[in-house]
Amino acid sequence: MLSQRGVHAPADRAACVPLMLFALLAVVFALGVPVAQAQGTAVATPTQTSAAPPTAQPQAAAKTQKQEPAGQAAQEALPAVNIDVVVTAPRIDVPLRLLPAATSIVTSDDLKAMPRGIGAEEAFELVPGLKIDNQADGARVHVSIRGQGLLTERGVRGIKVLQDGLPLNDPAGFAPDLYDVDWLTVSHVEVFRGPSSAMYGGGASGGVINITTSDGAANRAAAGTAIVNVGSYGFWKALAEAGGTKGTVNYRVSVSSNAGDGYRDHTKFDATNLYGKVHWTPSSIFRLTAVVAGTHFFNENAEGLNLDWLRQDRRMANPDALTYNEYQRTNRFTSGVNGQWTVRGNQDLTFSVYMRHTTWLESVPSSVQHRTYNTPGAILQYSIHNAWGARVNHLTLGTDLDWQGIDDFKHPNLGKAVEGPELLSDQFIRQSSVGWYALDRLELSPQWSLMADLRGDHLTNELDDHLKAGGVDLSGSANFHKTTGRVGATFAPTPTFSVFGTWGQGFLPPATEELANNPYAQGGFNPDLKPATSQGEEMGIRGIARRRFTYDVTVFHLATEDDFGRYRVPGRPLETFYQNAGASQRYGLETSAQWRPTREVAMRGAYTYSHFTYTDIKSLFGDFTDAVIPNSPTHQAYVDAEYANRRGWVFGVGIDAQSGWYVDQTNLPWSDGFVLVNPRIGYRWAGRGYHAEVSVSARNVFGVKYNAFTEPDPDGNSYQPAPTSEVFLGLHVRMGR
Numbered sequence: 001m002l003s004q005r006g007v008h009a010p011a012d013r014a015a016c017v018p019l020m021l022f023a024l025l026a027v028v029f030a031l032g033v034p035v036a037q038a039q040g041t042a043v044a045t046p047t048q049t050s051a052a053p054p055t056a057q058p059q060a061a062a063k064t065q066k067q068e069p070a071g072q073a074a075q076e077a078l079p080a081v082n083i084d085v086v087v088t089a090p091r092i093d094v095p096l097r098l099l100p101a102a103t104s105i106v107t108s109d110d111l112k113a114m115p116r117g118i119g120a121e122e123a124f125e126l127v128p129g130l131k132i133d134n135q136a137d138g139a140r141v142h143v144s145i146r147g148q149g150l151l152t153e154r155g156v157r158g159i160k161v162l163q164d165g166l167p168l169n170d171p172a173g174f175a176p177d178l179y180d181v182d183w184l185t186v187s188h189v190e191v192f193r194g195p196s197s198a199m200y201g202g203g204a205s206g207g208v209i210n211i212t213t214s215d216g217a218a219n220r221a222a223a224g225t226a227i228v229n230v231g232s233y234g235f236w237k238a239l240a241e242a243g244g245t246k247g248t249v250n251y252r253v254s255v256s257s258n259a260g261d262g263y264r265d266h267t268k269f270d271a272t273n274l275y276g277k278v279h280w281t282p283s284s285i286f287r288l289t290a291v292v293a294g295t296h297f298f299n300e301n302a303e304g305l306n307l308d309w310l311r312q313d314r315r316m317a318n319p320d321a322l323t324y325n326e327y328q329r330t331n332r333f334t335s336g337v338n339g340q341w342t343v344r345g346n347q348d349l350t351f352s353v354y355m356r357h358t359t360w361l362e363s364v365p366s367s368v369q370h371r372t373y374n375t376p377g378a379i380l381q382y383s384i385h386n387a388w389g390a391r392v393n394h395l396t397l398g399t400d401l402d403w404q405g406i407d408d409f410k411h412p413n414l415g416k417a418v419e420g421p422e423l424l425s426d427q428f429i430r431q432s433s434v435g436w437y438a439l440d441r442l443e444l445s446p447q448w449s450l451m452a453d454l455r456g457d458h459l460t461n462e463l464d465d466h467l468k469a470g471g472v473d474l475s476g477s478a479n480f481h482k483t484t485g486r487v488g489a490t491f492a493p494t495p496t497f498s499v500f501g502t503w504g505q506g507f508l509p510p511a512t513e514e515l516a517n518n519p520y521a522q523g524g525f526n527p528d529l530k531p532a533t534s535q536g537e538e539m540g541i542r543g544i545a546r547r548r549f550t551y552d553v554t555v556f557h558l559a560t561e562d563d564f565g566r567y568r569v570p571g572r573p574l575e576t577f578y579q580n581a582g583a584s585q586r587y588g589l590e591t592s593a594q595w596r597p598t599r600e601v602a603m604r605g606a607y608t609y610s611h612f613t614y615t616d617i618k619s620l621f622g623d624f625t626d627a628v629i630p631n632s633p634t635h636q637a638y639v640d641a642e643y644a645n646r647r648g649w650v651f652g653v654g655i656d657a658q659s660g661w662y663v664d665q666t667n668l669p670w671s672d673g674f675v676l677v678n679p680r681i682g683y684r685w686a687g688r689g690y691h692a693e694v695s696v697s698a699r700n701v702f703g704v705k706y707n708a709f710t711e712p713d714p715d716g717n718s719y720q721p722a723p724t725s726e727v728f729l730g731l732h733v734r735m736g737r
Contacts, residue, residue, distance in 0.1 A: 085105065087099055087103055087105070087190055087192075088190070088210065089103070089162075089190040089191075089192040089208045089210040090192065090196075090199060090208075090439070090451075090453075091199055091200075091381065091396060091398070091437075091439055092383065092394055092396050092439050092441055093394075094441060094451070096542070097490075097492050097495070097498045097542065097543075098443070098449045098490050098492060098498065099451075099490065099500070100449075100450075100451050100488025100489055100490045100500040100501065100502045101192055101193070101194060101488060101500065101502055101538075102129065102192075102193040102194055102538055102540055102552070102554040102556070102590060103190060103191065103192050103193070104126075104127045104128070104190075104191045104193075104552070104592060105188055105189070105190055105191075106123060106124065106126070106127060106188060106189040106191065107187075107188050108186065108187050108188060108214065110123070110126065111123055111183050111184065111186050111189075112184060112732065113680075114183060114184065115229065115231070115680070115695075115697040115699065115728040115730065116229055116231065116235060116237060116258075116728060117182075117183050117184040117227070117229060117237055117239070117258075118138065118139045118183070118237060118258050118271070119132075119134050119137075119138070119139055119141060119183075120132050120134075120139075120141050120143060120178055120181075120183070121133075121134045121141060122183070123183050123186075123189065124189075124191065125606070125638045125640075125654070125656065126592060126604055126605070126606045126638055126640065127191050127592070127606060128552075128554075128590035128591060128592050128606040128607060128608045128636075129145055129146055129191075129193045129207075129554075129588070129590040129608055130143065130144070130145055130191065130193075130608075131143075131144045131147075131150065131608075131632075131633075131636065132144075133631070133708055133709040133720075134708055134709075134722075135708050135709040135720040136262055136264070136267045136269070136299060136300075136301070136302065136720075137233070137260070137262055137263050137267065137708075137722070137723050138260065138262065138267070138269035138271075138299050139177075139178065139179055139258075139269070139271060139297060139299075140154075140177065140269075140297075140299050140328075141178065142709060143156045143159060143178070143209075144158070144159075144206065145158070145159055145191075145193050145194075145206035145207040146193060146194065146206055146207070146556065146558055146586055146588060146610075147206075147558075147584075147586050147610065147612045147629060147632055148205050148206025148207070148506070148508070148534075149206060150612075150629065150630075150631055150632060151564070151565060151566040151629075151630065151631060151711070151712075152513075152566070153513070153566060153576035153711075154176070154177075154328075154513060154576075155174055155175055155176045155177055155511070155513055156168075156169075156174070156175040156176075156177070156178065157173065157174050157175075157203075157508070157511045157513075157514075158173070158203070158204070158205045158206040158506075158508050159175070159203070159204065159206050159207055159208065159209055160173070160196065160199075160200040160201075160203045160204035160207075160208045160209070161175045161178070161208075161209045161211070162208070162209070162210050162211060163180060163181060163211045163212075163213065164211070164212060164213055164277060164289065164291050164336075164338070165289070165336075165338040165352055166291060166334070166336040166338070166352060166354045167203075167354075167377065167402075168180060169203040170373075170375055170402065170404050170431065170511075170512055171375075171377075171402040171403060171404050171431040171432055171433035171459060172202065172203075172431060172433070172459060172461070172509055172510070172511045172512045172515070173201060173202040173203025173204070173205075173508070173509065173511060174203070174511035174512045174513055175203070176330070176358070176360070176513075177297070177330065179271065179273075179295050179297040179330060179332070180273070180293060180295050180332065180334065181211060182213075182239070182254060182256050182273045182275060184227055184239055184256070185213050185214055185239070185241060185252075185254045185256075185275065186211055186212065186213050186214065187212045187213060187214040187215070188212055189209060189210065189211050189212070190208070190209075190210040190212075191207065191208075191209055191210075192207050192208040192209075192210065193206075193207040193554070193556075193590065194206075194207055194502065194504060194536065194538050194556065194558075195207075195484075195486065195504035195505055195506035195534060195535065195536050195558070196208050196486070196504065196506075197455065197457075197482075197484040197486075197504075197505060197506050197507040197508075198437070198453035198454060198455045198484045198485050198486035198504060198505060199437065199439065199453050199455065199486070200400070200435075201400060201433065201435045201455060201457045201507070202433075202457055202459065202480075202482070202507050202508055202509045202531070204506075205506030205507060205508040205532070205534060206506070213252070213275065213277060214241075214243075214252060215243065215250050215252055215277070215279065216242075216243020216244045216245060216250050216251050216252040217243055217244045217245065217736060218245055218250070219245070220244050220245070220736060221244045221245065221246050222242060222243070222244040222736060223242070223243060223244055223734070223735060223736030224240070224241060224242040224243075224734075224735045224736060225239070225240070225241040225242075225732070225733070225734050225735070226239065226240055226241075226732075226733045226735075227239040227256075227730070227731070227732045227733075228730070228731045229728060229729070229730045229731075230728065230729050230730075231726060231727055231728030231729065232723070232725070232726040232727055232728070233260055233261045233262060233263055233723065233726070234259070234260050234261035235258070235259070235260035235261075235728070236258065236259060236260070237256065237257070237258035238256065238257055238258075239254065239255070239256035240254065240255055240256070241253070241254040241255075242254075244736075248280060248281050248282050249278060249279065249280055249281075250278070250279040250281075251276070251277065251278045251279075252275075252276070252277050253275065253276045253277075254273070254274075254275045254276075255272075255273070255274050255275075256272070256273045257270070257271065257272045257273075258270070258271050259271070262300070262302075263315060263721075263722070263723035263724075264302045264314075264315045264316065264317060264721065265302060265315060265316055265317040265322070266300045266301070266302045266317035266321050266322055266326070267299070267300055267301075267302045267317075268298075268299070268300045269297070269298060269299040269300070270296075270297075270298050271295075271296060271297045271298070272294075272295075272296040273293070273294070273295055273296075274293060274294040274295075275291075275292075275293045275294075276291070276292045276293070277289065277290070277291050278290045284342075285341065285342035286339070286340070286341050286342070287339065287340045288337065288338070288339045289337065289338040289339070290335075290336070290337050291334070291335065291336050291337075291338075291354075292334070292335050293332075293333070293334040293335075294332070294333050294334075295330065295331070295332040295333075295334070296330070296331050296332075297328075297329070297330045298327065298328070298329045298330075299327065299328055300321075300325075300326065300327045301321055301326040301327055301328060302317035302318060302321050302326075302720075303317065303318035303320065303321040303326060303717065304318060304710070304711060304713060304717040304718050304719055304720050305318060305717060305719050305720075305721070306715070306716040306717050306718070306719070307716065307719070310719050310721060314705065314721040315721070318717055320365050323365070323415055323416075324363060324364065324365040324413050324415060324416070324417065325363055325415075325416045325417035326362075326363050326364055326365070326417075327362070327363050327417065328360070328361070328362045328363075329360070329361045329362075330358065330359075330360050331358070331359045331360075332356060332357065332358040332359075333356070333357045333358075334354070334355070334356045334357075335354065335355055336352060336353060336354030336355065337352065337353050337354070338350070338351070338352045339351050339352075346384060346385045346386060347382070347383065347384050347385070348382075348383050349380075349381070349382050349383075350379075350380075350381045350383075351378070351379060351380050351381070352377075352378065352379040353377075353378050354376070354377050354378075355374075355375070355376045355377075356373065356374075356375040356376075357372075357373070357374055357375075358371075358372070358373040358375070359371070359372050359373075360372075360373065363413055363417040364413065364575055365413060365572075365575075366412070366413060366424075366522075366572050366575060367410040367411060367412055367413050367424050367522065368410065368411050368412075368413050368417055368419045369408070369409075369410045370408070370409055370410070371406055371407065371408045372406070372407040373404060373405070373406050374404065374405045375402070375403070375404045376402075376403050377400070377401060377402040377403065378400075378401045379398065379399070379400055379401075380398060380399050381396060381397070381398030381399075382396070382397050382398065383395065383396040383397075384396075390444075390445055390446070391442065391443060391444055391445075392442075392443040393440065393441070393442050393443070394440070394441040394442075395438075395439075395440050396437075396438070396439040396440070397436075397437070397438050397439075398436070398437050398439075399434070399435065399436050399437070400433070400434075400435040400437075401433070401434060401435075402431075402432065402433040403430075403431065403432050403433075404429075404430075404431040404432075404512075405428065405429070405430055405431075406428065406429040406430075406431075406512070406516075407428055408425065408426075408427050408428070408429060408516065409423060409425060409426040409427070410423065410424040410425045410426075410522055410523075411423060411424065412424055423467055423469075424467075424469075424522040424523070425465075425467055425469075425474075425521075425522045425523030425524075426465075426466040426467040426523070427463055427464060427465050427466060427467070427474070427475075427523050427524070428463070428464045428466065429461065429462070429463050429464075429512070429516065430460075430461075430462045430463075430464075431459070431460065431461050431462075431512065432459070432460050433457065433458070433459045433460075434457070434458050435455060435456065435457045435458075436455065436456050437453065437454065437455040437456075438453070438454045438455075439451075439452075439453045440452050440453075446492075447491060447492050447493055448489070448490070448491055448492075449489070449490050449492075450487075450488070450489050451486075451487070451488045451489070451490075452485070452486070452487045452488075453485065453486040453487075453504075454483070454484075454485050455483065455484050455485075456481070456482075456483045457480075457481060457482055457483075457484075457507065458479075458480075458481040459479065459480045459481065459509055460477065460479045461477060461478040461479065461512075461515060461525070462476075462477045463475055463476055463477070463523075463524060463525055465523055465524060467523060469522075469523070472521075474518075474521055474523045474524030474525075475524075476524060476525050476527070477525075478510065478515060478525050478529070480509040480510075480530075480531050482507040482509075482531065482533070484504075484505040484506070484507050485504070485505055486502065486503070486504035486505065487502070487503055487504075488500060488501060488502035488503070488504075489501055489502075494543075496543050496544045497541070497542075497543035497544075498541070498542055498543065499539075499540070499541050500539070500540050500541075500542075501537070501538070501539045501540075502537065502538050502539075503535070503536070503537050504535065504536060505533070505534065505535045506532075506533065506534035506535065506536070506558075506560070507531060507533060507534075508531060508532040508533070508534070508564070509531040510526070510529035510530070510531065510564075510578070514526065514529060514564070514578040515529060517575065517576065517577050517578065518577075519569055519572075519577040526577065526578065528579055528580070529578065529579070529580060530562055530580055531562065532560055532561065532562045532563050532564055532580065533560070533561050533562065534558055534559060534560040534561070535558075535559060536556060536557055536558035536559065536586075537556065537557050538554055538555065538556035538557075539554070539555055539556075540552065540553055540554035540555070541553050548595060548596050548597060549593065549594070549595045549596075550593065550594045551591070551592070551593045551594075552590075552591065552592050552593070553589070553590070553591045554589070554590045554591070555587075555588070555589050555590075556586075556587070556588050556589075556590070557585075557586070557587050558585075558586040558587075559583075559584070559585055559586075560583065560584045560585075560586070561583050562580040562582075562583075563580070563581055563582060563583065563584040563614070564578050564579070564580060564581060565578070565579055565580075565581030565582075565614075565617065565665070565712075566578055566711065566712060567579060567712060567714070568712075568713050568714055568715070569714070570714060570715065576711075581614060581617045581618065581665075582614050582615070582616045582617035582618055583614070583615045583616045583617075584612065584613060584614050584615060584617075584629060585612075585613055585615055586610070586611070586612045586613075587610075587611045587612075588608065588609055588610045588611065588612075589607075589608070589609040590606075590607075590608050590609075591606070591607050591608075592604075592605065592606040592607075593605055593606075600643055600644055600645055600646075601641070601642070601643050602641070602642045602644075603639075603640070603641045603642075604639070604640045604641075605637065605638060605639040605640065606637065606638050607635075607636070607637040608635070608636040608637070609634065609635060610632055610633065610634055610635075610636070611634065612628065612629040612632040613626055613627060613628055613629060614626075614627045614628075614629055614665065617665055622665070622666065624665055624666070624667075627665050627666075627667050628661075628662050628667055629662075630661070630662050630663055630664050630665060630710070630711075630712050631661055631662075631663075631709070631710055631711070632661055632662075633658050633659045633660060633661040633673060634659050634661075635657070635658065635659040635673075636657070636658050636659075637655075637656075637657045637658075638654060638655070638656050638657070639654070639655045639657075640652065640653070640654040640655075641653055641654075648683050648684040648685050649681075649682070649683055649684075650680075650681065650682040650683070650684065650693075650695075651680075651681055652679070652680045652681075653677065653678065653679045653680070654677075654678040654679075654680075655675065655676070655677055655678070656674075656675070656676040656678060657673070657674070657675045657676070658673050658674055659673040660672045660673040661673075661710070663710045663711075663712065663718045663719075664712035664713075664718070665712060669710075669716075669718065671706075671707045671710050671719065672706070673706075674704050674706035675704065676699065676700045676702075676704055676706075677700070677701050677702055678697065678698060678699045678700070678701065679697070679698055679701055680695060680696065680697035680698070681695065681696050681697075682694065682695035682696070683695075689735060689736060690733055690734060690735045690736075691733070691734045692731070692732065692733045692734070693730075693731075693732045694729075694730070694731050694732075695729070695730045695731075695732075696727070696728070696729055696730075697727070697728050697730070698725065698726065698727050698728075699723075699725070699726045699728075700722075700723065700724060700725050700726065701725055702725070703724040703725045704724070705721070705724060706721075706722050707719050707720060707721055707722060708720050708721065708722035
């Protein structure tokens with residue numbers, strides 16, 4: 001399973017076999033199967049099983065240019081979807097086949113098949129280029145795109161995350177978590193991979209995750225959904241959802257709760273999500289969307305184990321985690337409004353105004369930390385569309401305005417999260433971010449299109465030290481600014497095939513969590529940090545072959561200066577700090593495919609090859625050149641096959657495979673790869689006014705022992721073991737739809 005060495009184990013080489021076979025199959029089909037000529041047929045994106053529904057938000061939806069007549073899909077010999085699905089993650093509407101960027105779309109069918117419906121790793125298993133580590137088997141995950149944010153201790157960095165058009169990131173580009181997202185209520189997700197700072201600023205050096213939740217029923221005043229999932233280690237989730245349309249108003253409300261004991265000791269979690277969304281469309285030229293949401297999340301933190309503890313009992317918690325009762329608790333209220341107004345036939349204005357209020361508490365061995373966040377923001381964007389013969393130009397100008405105030409204080413942890421009376425720190429952090437951007441898309445012909453983005457960002461961070469412990473004032477500021485660009489081109493010789501290429505820049509300032517974790521004192525900013533900058537290229541193809549096989553293949557390169565690394569210090573164990581570790585190079589291949597040989601059978605897969613290295617790094621483990629970045633496996637793949645017959649039975653199996661990886665920058669400690677088999681069976685039926693499904697699914701049915709996550713730690717407490725076999729039961733009932 002793991003070893004203290006710098007060479008691959010035979011078990012790890014065996015784990016790579018299905019990965020390489022899948023990659024070879026995908027490339028052979030993609031490049032060797034003749035491309036179907038245009039016949040007016042629909043074309044699929046790799047992760048889709050049905051066309052994404054149209055929604056109102058220009059910044060948070062995927063739309064289709066043409067809807068199929070009711071019942072037509074059921075009469076097709078093979079299910080199909082449209083490659084002209086309009087992707088909105090780039091802030092302008094772009095048909096997928098003309099988009100010069102690696103992009104995947106995850107649909108509601110994919111999401112509703114999640115056995116638990118709480119973790120992002122379930123949602124994105126068929127999206128290449130993403131790495132998601134679920135260290136505690138709950139909703140707290142580590143998310144990275146092309147290695148950006150790979151070593152983050154908490155939250156999401158280097159990725160812009162939007163939900164219904166409202167950003168989850170703070171002014172520094174840091175998204176503290178994904179707890180606001182109830183994946184079983186999501187309509188679809190656009191995953192835009194590659195440097196996107198020219199679109200969204202410092203929070204998007206790795207890419208964009210654009211989440212759109214479901215609307216209420218379009219054809220009736222009320223319809224509802226009820227879901228109950230239960231499973232191993234005390235897990236349960238319950239969801240109730242209702243929505244509909246009345247006149248010019250469409251609405252949806254949902255409430256869900258989930259909890260579990262976790263696989264390891266001291267990994268209990270519980271969560272509650274409330275969400276309400278209302279669309280008001282008084283005319284064909286104006287639409288307003290209001291969102292109100294509440295989130296609660298609690299999780300115990302078992303921390304990492306060393307090799308001796310791992311061999312002794314992989315389910316045990318780190319003793320310090322029990323002694324000091326380590327945990328995190330988050331409560332958040334979010335409200336926001338999005339609007340779209342067609343000012344003239346060729347001009348439109350979009351805007352967003354939002355506010356988040358968050359209270360957060362964390363217990364670690366040295367302290368119990370309390371934070372209160374207030375995070376307002378606004379977006380204003382104006383677009384002009386003009387045509388000159390066969391040429392069409394879309395010009396967009398806009399600005400992002402974000403602010404955040406953080407009231408932050410710490411008390412000593414006396415044990416069991418009991419707080420001592422004295423203050424270790426008492427400070428207030430003020431942040432602001434102003435970004436302007438210009439986006440232009442030029443359609444030279446039906447086959448050729450160009451896209452260019454330019455953006456400037458200015459970020460300020462100010463800290464007031466109220467404590468001034470020992471007479472030392474830790475007040476200070478950290479300000480960053482950067483201008484970034486991105487250009488791309490697409491050639492689509494037929495409606496079923498396109499080739500694209502892109503060059504882009506990334507700008508990754510130190511995030512809130514990195515600045516506020518000061519290795520030299522209990523308060524103040526980390527004075528050693530500066531922004532990481534990157535630039536990269538990608539080339540790719542996407543299309544459909546013979547109406548049955550869809551594919552997407554991208555190769556990329558990304559070079560980063562002043563890349564971030566994480567570390568720990570002996571004097572404050574189990575706390576994580578960050579530094580500009582050095583320069584890095586990333587090369588990779590991302591591919592996904594779907595094959596529909598019959599109406600009843602669907603096969604899908606995704607494969608990622610990654611070669612991520614520090615070309616020059618300085619760390620607590622030493623100074624190195626050409627060292628592989630920790631926690632970056634060379635191969636990742638997921639393959640899924642499903643058979644659904646006309647009698648309502650559904651049989652499926654997924655195979656999750658990953659090669660091994662180095663644990664720290666020395667490239668000596670090693671964690672072996674794994675192959676997990678995840679079977680499922682379900683039965684669907686319908687009655688008067690309702691549709692229902694009952695399902696049984698298993699994860700890691702053969703009980704493979706592997707690590708969910710590892711982190712560089714000077715004390716060797718690096719390993720977070722994953723669950724062995726898990727079984728889940730689910731009941732989904734839809735009424736009135």
